[in-house]
Amino acid sequence: xxxxxxxxxxxxxxxxxxxxxxxxxxxxxxxxxxxxxxxxxxxxxxxxxxxxxxxxxxxxxxxxxxxxxxxxxxxxxxxxxxxxxxxxxxxxxxxxxxxxxxxxxxxxxxxxxxxxxxxxxxxxxxxxxxxxxxxxxxxxxxxxxxxxxxxxxxxxxxxx
Amino acid sequence: xxxxxxxxxxxxxxxxxxxxxxxxxxxxxxxxxxxxxxxxxxxxxxxxxxxxxxxxxxxxxxxxxxxxxxxxxxxxxxxxxxxxxxxxxxxxxxxxxxxxxxxxxxxxxxxxxxxxxxxxxxxxxxxxxxxxxxxxxxxxxxxxxxxxxxxxxxxxxxxxxxxxxxxxxxxxxxxxxxxxxxxxxxxxxxxxxxxxxxxxxxxxxxxxxxxxxxxxxxxxxxxxxxxxxxxxxxxxxxxxxxxxxxxxxxxxxxxxxxxxxxxxxxxxxxxxxxxxxxxxxxxxxxxxxxxxxxxxxxxxxxxxxxxxxxxxxxxxxxxxxxxxxxxxxxxxxxxxxxxxxxxxxxxxxxxxxxxxxxxxxxxxxxxxxxxxxxxxxxxxxxxxxxxxxxxxxxxxxxxxxxxxxxxxxxxxxxxxxxxxxxxxxxxxxxxxxxxxxxxxxxxxxxxxxxxxxxxxxxxxxxxxxxxxxxxxxxxxxxxxxxxxxxxxxxxxxx
Numbered sequence: 001x002x003x004x005x006x007x008x009x010x011x012x013x014x015x016x017x018x019x020x021x022x023x024x025x026x027x028x029x030x031x032x033x034x035x036x037x038x039x040x041x042x043x044x045x046x047x048x049x050x051x052x053x054x055x056x057x058x059x060x061x062x063x064x065x066x067x068x069x070x071x072x073x074x075x076x077x078x079x080x081x082x083x084x085x086x087x088x089x090x091x092x093x094x095x096x097x098x099x100x101x102x103x104x105x106x107x108x109x110x111x112x113x114x115x116x117x118x119x120x121x122x123x124x125x126x127x128x129x130x131x132x133x134x135x136x137x138x139x140x141x142x143x144x145x146x147x148x149x150x151x152x153x154x155x156x157x158x159x160x
Numbered sequence: 161x162x163x164x165x166x167x168x169x170x171x172x173x174x175x176x177x178x179x180x181x182x183x184x185x186x187x188x189x190x191x192x193x194x195x196x197x198x199x200x201x202x203x204x205x206x207x208x209x210x211x212x213x214x215x216x217x218x219x220x221x222x223x224x225x226x227x228x229x230x231x232x233x234x235x236x237x238x239x240x241x242x243x244x245x246x247x248x249x250x251x252x253x254x255x256x257x258x259x260x261x262x263x264x265x266x267x268x269x270x271x272x273x274x275x276x277x278x279x280x281x282x283x284x285x286x287x288x289x290x291x292x293x294x295x296x297x298x299x300x301x302x303x304x305x306x307x308x309x310x311x312x313x314x315x316x317x318x319x320x321x322x323x324x325x326x327x328x329x330x331x332x333x334x335x336x337x338x339x340x341x342x343x344x345x346x347x348x349x350x351x352x353x354x355x356x357x358x359x360x361x362x363x364x365x366x367x368x369x370x371x372x373x374x375x376x377x378x379x380x381x382x383x384x385x386x387x388x389x390x391x392x393x394x395x396x397x398x399x400x401x402x403x404x405x406x407x408x409x410x411x412x413x414x415x416x417x418x419x420x421x422x423x424x425x426x427x428x429x430x431x432x433x434x435x436x437x438x439x440x441x442x443x444x445x446x447x448x449x450x451x452x453x454x455x456x457x458x459x460x461x462x463x464x465x466x467x468x469x470x471x472x473x474x475x476x477x478x479x480x481x482x483x484x485x486x487x488x489x490x491x492x493x494x495x496x497x498x499x500x501x502x503x504x505x506x507x508x509x510x511x512x513x514x515x516x517x518x519x520x521x522x523x524x525x526x527x528x529x530x531x532x533x534x535x536x537x538x539x540x541x542x543x544x545x546x547x548x549x550x551x552x553x554x555x556x557x558x559x560x561x562x563x564x565x566x567x568x569x570x571x572x573x574x575x576x577x578x579x580x581x582x583x584x585x586x587x588x589x590x591x592x593x594x595x596x597x598x599x600x601x602x603x604x605x606x607x608x609x610x611x612x613x614x615x616x617x618x619x620x621x622x623x624x625x626x627x628x629x630x631x632x633x634x635x636x637x638x639x640x641x642x643x644x645x646x647x648x649x650x651x652x653x654x
Contacts, residue, residue, distance in 0.1 A: 008209070009212075009213060011210075012210055012211070012214070013213070014215065015477060015481070015482055016480055018480075018482045018484050019479065019480030019485075019486065019488075020480045020483040021485070022480065022482055022483045022486055023480055023486060023487075024482075026483075026588075028190050030482055030483065032482065032483070045175060045176050045179035045181070045182070046181060048179055048181060048182045048183045048185070049182060049185040052182075052185060053185065056189075057203075057206050057207065058210055059482075060203075060207075061207065061210060061211055061479040061488075061528060062216070062479065062482060062488050062528075063481060063485060064485065064487070064530055064536065065204065065483055066192060066193070066197065066205075066521070067203050067206070067207075068188070068189045068190075068192025068199060069189075069192075070189070071185065071186070071188070071189035071192070072186065072190065072193060073186060073188060075186045076186065078182070079182055079183065079236075082177060082178070082179070082182070083177045083178060085176070085177060086177050092197070092623065115536075118193055120193070122484060122485075125483070125484050131507055136506075142314055150270065150271065154453060155344070160309040
């Protein structure tokens with residue numbers, strides 16, 4: 001319960017931190033990608049609904065769009081990547097990088113698609129190839145840092 | 161600290177890779193996107209809880225109580241100029257005199273475009289007015305009240321509701337098509353007898369036809385049907401000619417009112433037009449006032465229902481936000497009052513009131529505001545040019561120029577980006593009135609015209625590419641946090 005309470009309030013601060021980084025430089029990728037990557041690769045499957053709901057709610061506070069919209073933006077790519085846990089090894093270095101690239105490619109486009117369908121949120125601002133490459137390099141490191149400390153470390157799937 | 165989550169997930173490989181809980185959550189998300197009003201109460205409570213830290217930071221650090229202030233003056237000049245522009249050059253039926261009505265809201269029709277305007281006057285007040293509604297030289301639609309009714313001759317509630325203008329491309333709502341048409345119902349679909357003057361080398365004359373709402377697959381909201389001379393229509397080669405109402409037995413619609421510009425769709429390289437359409441002369445997303453025609457004998461009963469503005473003092477604080485917004489503002493009602501959704505946030509410290517943004521989905525006396533400069537929505541603007549004329553524009557913020565000015569892409573009218581003057585808000589919802597100052601606008605760059613693939617149907621002689629306005633917003637709005645000391649939310653008293 002304490003872990004859930006922590007996550008409920010910490011998620012918003014992650015997005016605040018993301019905004020603070022965005023004010024410093026344009027080259028730091030979206031921290032939402034780290035949360036989505038954690039959910040897709042490392043989180044306990046039964047904790048996914050709660051993790052995504054809290055993240056979507058916090059994201060909806062700082063990014064235009066309802067919580068339901070952000071739930072779909074974060075949750076659909078996670079649902080796509082999740083079955084690939086059975087194919088790729090958790091210890092692989094390449095797999096988180098590829099998954100980060102996929103998320104960096106898909107998240108803005110999915111957001112744009114939902115904006116066109118529902119007129120909520122914002123139009124698509126797809127990442128450039130360079131930005132996707134930076135995300136592939138940086139997001140796995142961010143995710144490693146996130147899953148090393150509570151509360152996300154408490155939701156991590158056990159195993160190698 | 162205890163471990164959370166499932167302790168037995170490793171023993172259930174199928175549920176591990178295809179968790180039912182995740183899919184159920186996504187279904188809830190789809191439900192929430194489809195029916196947002198149903199989950200709004202739950203979301204409101206959850207937001208109240210999750211933003212508790214923000215509220216605490218706002219009180220501890222940079223939140224400041226707003227001071228009481230006088231009524232906003234910024235909207236007056238713009239609205240007066242708008243009324244003059246709306247009236248200019250208009251002509252109506254004989255025996256009727258013009259009366260300007262402000263628009264308070266717009267409704268999107270089943271085809272996804274605005275096809276209904278809600279006026280600031282009740283139906284009872286406009287009872288007895290002519291059915292047609294104009295803006296300047298143009299015919300825009302018809303009132304949804306009987307042409308020869310009297311106050312009180314319909315259900316009381318119906319008469320007290322705000323009057324609506326059904327635009328020429330209005331499509332009936334599903335609710336109204338389920339029951340048979342009754343004698344006193346307003347006519348469901350507008351059919352306007354119109355004409356265009358053909359100036360082709362091999363086809364000259366006047367082509368008469370009916371203008372009716374287009375279908376969902378059509379590129380423009382109005383189409384031409386029942387041409388009186390199909391051969392003349394088949395020889396047309398140039399889009400853009402003005403379509404006007406023609407002389408008919410129906411005296412309620414005078415001849416010569418502009419309906420829109422003729423658009424010819426087909427294969428220009430083969431000189432084969434496939435369809436004739438009409439692009440309305442005004443984008444309905446930008447119409448902020450209209451002219452109704454009331455009987456000169458004073459048959460209607462005017463009463464004052466103009467929206468009364470009030471100012472709600474708020475606490476204001478700003479927070480960093482992820483891209484592309486970069487900054488979001490939290491406003492909190494310090495009087496504990498409910499904040500109206502879509503209310504305009506004003507900076508009262510600048511020139512008596514400057515528009516900053518719109519409140520989005522307020523909850524528990526709080527709301528988040530995306531700064532106007534980072535907004536992604538389509539806005540209705542007014543531009544008061546140097547000669548005093550007020551123009552209605554539709555546009556969208558697309559970023560910043562290298563010199564820091566805001567780039568606003570003008571979507572309508574086509575030549576709107578060439579104007580220069582003061583940019584004001586148009587009507588952007590019931591709580592965001594027209595005439596709030598935004599900044600000084602100058603012509604920016606023209607856009608690049610779309611290039612069609614050879615062999616595909618397209619419009620004959622397409623209109624010029626749209627361009628951008630460069631808007632100078634006072635620097636302090638962007639960089640000086642002290643301006644946030646005095647903030648007001650403009651609402652509408654009901």
